[in-house]
Amino acid sequence: MPDEQTPRRPGRPREESAERALLEATVELLLEHDDPGKVTITAVTERAGVARATLYRRWDSREELIAAALDVEREVPRVPDTGDxxxxxxxxxxxxxxxxxxxxxxxxxxxxxxxxxxxxxxxxxxxxxxxxxxxxxxxxxxxxxxxxxxxxxxxxxxxxxxxxxxxxxxxxxxxxxxxxxxxxxxxxxxxxxxxxx
Structure with a gap:
């Protein structure tokens, strides 16, 4: 377990912030356009103010990014077991x-x-x-x-x-x-x- 005094690796909060910005931008574009072709990597990165290289460090393709955005804030549901x-x-x-x-x-x-x-x-x-x-x-x-x-x-x-x-x-x-x-x-x-x- 790392020592509590070990400083946080530089850049990590920025990466998380960039990821949130990219997901939010993708969701906004999905809600604005019925045409799937409008949700492009260029449109997303410009809306988010994030470099393409940052996007591709997290997602390998446009489809992976859109899939993640479509599922943002969703959790794996728990199914109860009451016997019924x-x-x-x-x-x-x-x-x-x-x-x-x-x-x-x-x-x-x-x-x-x-x-x-x-x-x-x-x-x-x-x-x-x-x-x-x-x-x-x-x-x-x-x-x-x-x-x-x-x-x-x-x-x-x-x-x-x-x-x-x-x-x-x-x-x-x-x-x-x-x-x-x-x-x-x-x-x-x-x-x-x-x-x-």
Missing amino acids: LAADLTSWYGPTEFSGDDPAVHRLFRARLVQAVNNPELRRVYWENHVRIRREPLLERVRAEVARGGLPSGTDVEAFVELLSGVGYYQFLVRPDDGLGLDRIHRAVRLLMSAAS
């Missing part, structure tokens, strides 16, 4: 960006969809670096249910979570918000559990 799988999985959808009234949050979520549809490489990077990691707690919760016998041993956990995710996206992106989205997700989980059995 339907309630636990339903509660996971409560505090997501699907819900709430912040228009910037909703616009950033739409930007994720637009960017991913228009850029297959970004979709791959975003999946590998962000979505796949956030999805793991859902998989773990369903695996735990299988292990304790709440679902049959042959349950296809990947397919279960894929179907559940599809229901969630449909409720919050396709249907008008009538306040019943979480109830429909809860019913869908119950139906999936029944079908798996």
Whole structure:
């Protein structure tokens, strides 16, 4: 463990500040433009006031930078384990960006969809670096249910979570918000559990 008197390495706070500035600039550009082509390295570095070399010390590509910006301030969610799988999985959808009234949050979520549809490489990077990691707690919760016998041993956990995710996206992106989205997700989980059995 380093001695408490050891001075902080020079330049580190500046690097962190530059990273924040680059992410903030990227988010601003994503929210301003529907055209993914407008979010360029040049536009980001000029908006952030940061050199391109600094950007490339942190991210290897434009896609990695955009993926990081699309996920800024998001955390890997924790799925509770109360013993009631339907309630636990339903509660996971409560505090997501699907819900709430912040228009910037909703616009950033739409930007994720637009960017991913228009850029297959970004979709791959975003999946590998962000979505796949956030999805793991859902998989773990369903695996735990299988292990304790709440679902049959042959349950296809990947397919279960894929179907559940599809229901969630449909409720919050396709249907008008009538306040019943979480109830429909809860019913869908119950139906999936029944079908798996």
